[in-house]
Amino acid sequence: MKYIFFLATASIAFTPVAPAFAQDSENDEAEIVVSGVRPAYRGDFEELEIPQADQIIDQETLRDAGVVDLNAALDLSASVSRQNNFGGLWNSFSIRGFSGDINLPSNFLVNGFNAGRGFGGPRDISGIEAVEVLKGPRSAVYGRGEPGGTINLITKRPQLETSGYVQFQGGSFDFYRGDIDLQTTLGDNVGVRIAGFYEDAGSFRGPKETQKYGFYPSVRFDIGESSILTYELEYTSQELPQDRGVIFSDQFGFSPRRLFTGEPDALIDTEVLGHQLEFQHNFSDDWSVLVGAGYRETSLVGDAYENNFGSRQPYLIDGETISRFFRFRDYEADYLALRAELTGEFNTGGIRHRVIVGVDYDEFDNDQIANRFRQGGIGGAPSSSLDPQTYLLIDVDNPQYGLYPRPIPAAQIDRLETTSGFGFYIQDQIDLTDKLQFRFGGRFDDFEQKLINRRSDPAAVNESSNSAFSPQAGIVFRATGGVSLYASYGEGIRQLSGTDFEGTSFDPNKSTSLEAGIKLDLGTVFSGVQGSASATVFDVDQSNILIFDSRPEAAGELIPAGEARSRGLELDANASFDSGLRVWFSYAYTDAEYTNSGTDSATFTTFDPGEPLINSPDHQLSLQASQSFAIADLAAQIGGGVLYVGERNGEVGGDFVLPDYTTIRLFGQIEPIENLAIRLDIDNLFDETFYTDSFANVWVQPGAPRTVRVSARFKF
Template sequence: MYKRNKLAVCLSLPSLIVSGHLAAQQLTDDIEKIEVTGRAQQFYLETESKIGTKTNMSLLELPQSAQVLTEQLIIDQAARNITDLYRSIAGVSEFSYSGVTFRGFRDDANVFYDGVRGDPYSGFGVPQLFNVTRVEVLKGPASALYGGGEPGGMINYVTKSPSFNEKRELKLTLGDYATRGASLDMTGALTEDTAYRLGGFYEQEDSFRNNADAKNTEIVGGLTFNLGDATTLTTTVDWIKQNLGGNRLRGVPVDDNGNFLVPPSYNANEKGDYQNMEALVLQAKLNHYFTDDFYVDSTLRYLDNERNQGYHESRSWVDVNGDGVANIDDQTIRREYRKQYRANKELSLTTDFGYLLNNGNIEHQLLFGTDMHTVDTEYDYSFARYEAAGIKNLNIFTLNYGLTDPSTYDLVDQERDGVDSDRFGIYLQDVIKFNEKWTLIAGLRYDHFKEYNQETGYSYSDHDVTPRAALTYQPKDDLSVYINYSESFNPTSANDQEDVISDGSLQPEKGKQTEIGMKNFWLDGKIMNTFAIYRINKENVVMANPNDTGTGDGIPALLNIGEVESNGFETTMVGDITDNWTITANYAYNDTRVIQGVTGVNITNTFGEGTKFANAPRHQIGLWNRFELESIDSSIAFGLNYVSEQLSLAGQKVKPFTVFDMSWTSRWDELLLSINVDNLFDKEYAVSGFSERNGHFPGSPRKVIAQLTYQF
């Protein structure tokens, strides 16, 4: 558990900042202040990002599909966690919790902060956006730069930093479901060479799901030091506390046509169930220029994360009517109670050396980098199963909450320990600019991966090499076309390897993508449009062996048994159509299917030949329009999110849905009022599907959120 001295850094930072700020007040009065004003919608379009090459590159030149969701878009949509933004990302849909379907593939772990691994919300938490200034999304395999992961893409959260600009912002939030909260964010100069940031955030809300609520607290601070003309050091601290009552949420039971059988408010959890998380993140970023053409960027990130959970999990139907078949017609479901403690101590270090070399008419932008990520875990797990342990069955139609008490359960300790992992990678990339029209990117990465099971003492290691090559042609300054080939690998866990140790090791899952695309600017650079066509093949997919009886027959439980193919295209448009009308819009088509599998396997295996992958919609549309009303210093916006039919993990239909949103903002000097209405027409829908007994994950009903922001 956390001890009080773990917050010493957080609690001592404010006194340092206040005393330094007073001492430097006269100094900062003399510093030239530059204030940028303009229409909010000008900030939707971001034209540069490091996400695709780890170097500053125009998104027009980047030969890969990528999106940047700016801070202004986050503000305008009143996005408070990442799930609020999925409609703005082409080819991404919600799977469960913060996990997504990325170009057809489920991805829960390919998450980075400031370009390095270390997600404080890992383990069923949902990332909050108070400390995030923008969200960067790279589509397709990213292993050539970022290491092992799924081939659909990756998400990078860019956190807010200290600034020499004096800014103080107070925000109050009030909304449906007893939503209320407040945040304070301050930046400025302490000395001529030292800047600070200090912020705090708190919000609580009930849920439309029974027995569920949420409380989120975050305290952040940071200092930036200019250590000479060529060196900058930024240190930050981030303390997060997330208490989720009854929030190890599963879905709502449905029929095979995707119709909810009970109201979407259904929840198998009891009122006292909980999912509590506390995390401390310490980070240091160093940038140094040896010469104008030679630099180093290095980021060190330490994460201490603890999660406690106690919740009721649906297990199986009870044969109440005595017909010999237990199914949903019996209305009553068995539950087990799970009590879990997880703790991660993670350390990440990423160091990149960049060198700009001119060789005659050819320009090379060389990148040499290395990264490491270690995770030391603790894991305790106990459970109580069904009626024998004192757990009352739940009637899903006539809910009988409150008849069961976890303090009386006969918990069985599973005596499990954690799995420690170590990753190390080294990579090289060259961006070769032959002339103003042709650019080639070539990259190669070596990864080494090792896991150790503390419970059994089993150790497993693996390695791989992943290449990447891409060519861009710019016939005009505002138009580019490209072709990209990239690979990914995802090593198998030690737990899975141990299951098949007597039968030889499992091969890492590997992905290969070919992408062809076009990007162009319209209206003198006010609008950027992208179009990409891709094919991804994922091989060596690890799945349950359909021939395994689980009776010690010597048949392996897991196999590398096939290949999945994802075909699709995406298009996005971001920017200003007129002086008063801005837009961000996207459309994605995707078809992800098993092309090599096990003939005759039921779809519940998700690996029958020709099977369409679960929670992989074929069509998606995301739209957000904002219209500026200059005469009254206000704006109005309308949004749309469409997701076509999907299949759950149990093969049940997930019905298509269209949800509309809107917002209104008005400004009076330093005050900004925004009112956002999500799910304007109160549509009942499911965002994705799960198992038959757990049903589909319901979307939120209509919700109104008002925010008042005061800058002083």
């Protein structure tokens, strides 16, 4: 996968630190000092001025939660729920009940730019400063994205200082990990930062093992008083098995959560290599520009044994063995993006305008080869009548691995899809009065697609194009210096992969959203506390979901005709008290359901109006608290968290329901000597059996039992 990235963005100087509500500026003529590179598309707005719900998971919150990967970080947001992640091979999530293409990774951004496309494996949290959950459609500025919202990762960049840490962890199930984050300066104007990790881990699921490492160096050059040049490299390599999880049967329940149904020597290798170069320059107090270039490539190659579905699954008949099929994959993807953006402010007749105007172009090459060995149906036969080698049987109570030679798979997928798009966008936020602001804007996208099916002889080539417009509008009322009310409307799009029966590219998946809420700057409203709180109600409609075409002339082909709706309430708070207490709270009620009928493109099952969307709980809650104190003059901290996830539909068109669950985690930390912290983490304290997500009743992901980790971190 190749990724070349050019960027030109105007923005006011910004330092990516733990976010908080900014105080009203009383000095509009204050000198602008470049202290860091702002993620693009954002403009210069206080949180209370943004007519949308944003949730910022900062470095300290991530540290309190003890997270090491993106999935665990997103568990802190009740608006985000886990989706089937292709057996652990990538990140997949829904926001406000809506997910994208289940056969591709969920899109997420890094410093405002798309990094979720491709096949680089699940994202580690190493090298990440903060995680932003930007709720609601953002396509009016960001362009194509997930229908329910956008995840943006802010990376660690040099800050022209010397500091850092090294950390070592060890824990349950042969978990070993080392992390490093070091930064220093070369003279007065050059900063260097190196972040990275190495992890070697077993699993509670039998002989399953993973090995991964990442390296994320960056360098910063301050050029004069108004310019910064920054370079970042991203390299991650992972060796991991595809794990389709456990099986559920109405008669026999869930298969054992510790039973790994893959083979220990069937591994998937993923790799990411990316570069990013950015140059930021402030022209004046009101206008600045950011220019950049980058290159990125990813790959996914390897073998996998996967649980068979119902017509081939003896576990559903007798509960004794699980049959499997075999697949080989060789995926590569190239991603190219170009952008130019101008941001600044001006006055007309005493009315303040803050504008963002930009154009961008991207191109994504998705090259997939997949071969599959899959058996015929068993006709309700029990395990005893099946040939173990043909059906790759594994005993539920006494699993044995390496019994059968690798099957010879037949060609399943051999195609190259290239999608490209050009976009133009504009946003203007107008201060109508000291208290009332209005935002409006929109984006036009023009797409082109070329699909080469190499399984045909000769190869079949389809080319097509389409376009879309995504508007946005919002209003903000600053009731007081620390309280604002807002309402907004927005539309979002997500480009779909594949073509219809005439060889034409699909119209994009679309979402429209209405939301309203209240935001508080806790430091302004209350004494002795800093942080933010918000309450939001939302109503989102999604259309152009891919389903099977019901027309006789298009039998077996797909059409973007599915529809769904999500309504709900979100309550979020993040508070730091002068006493050393920190509290994170996130709750979401989400009612997400289909509003028409159809046959799902991934599961081949039929859904009806009113059926809940898969893996979307009605209620989800995340609560975390930590307290800093001293023991005999030694700095210490204790804390913990609670995660509650309600019942979820576990299979499109079926009656399989994932049970609700509550997990509790605790941690304690002490510094026996200066700059050395010893920490103990206990996850799933009461050893609850739970299941995080599913694709169907034969692919259900179990959560880990009680897990203990000990770490030592040395800072300097």
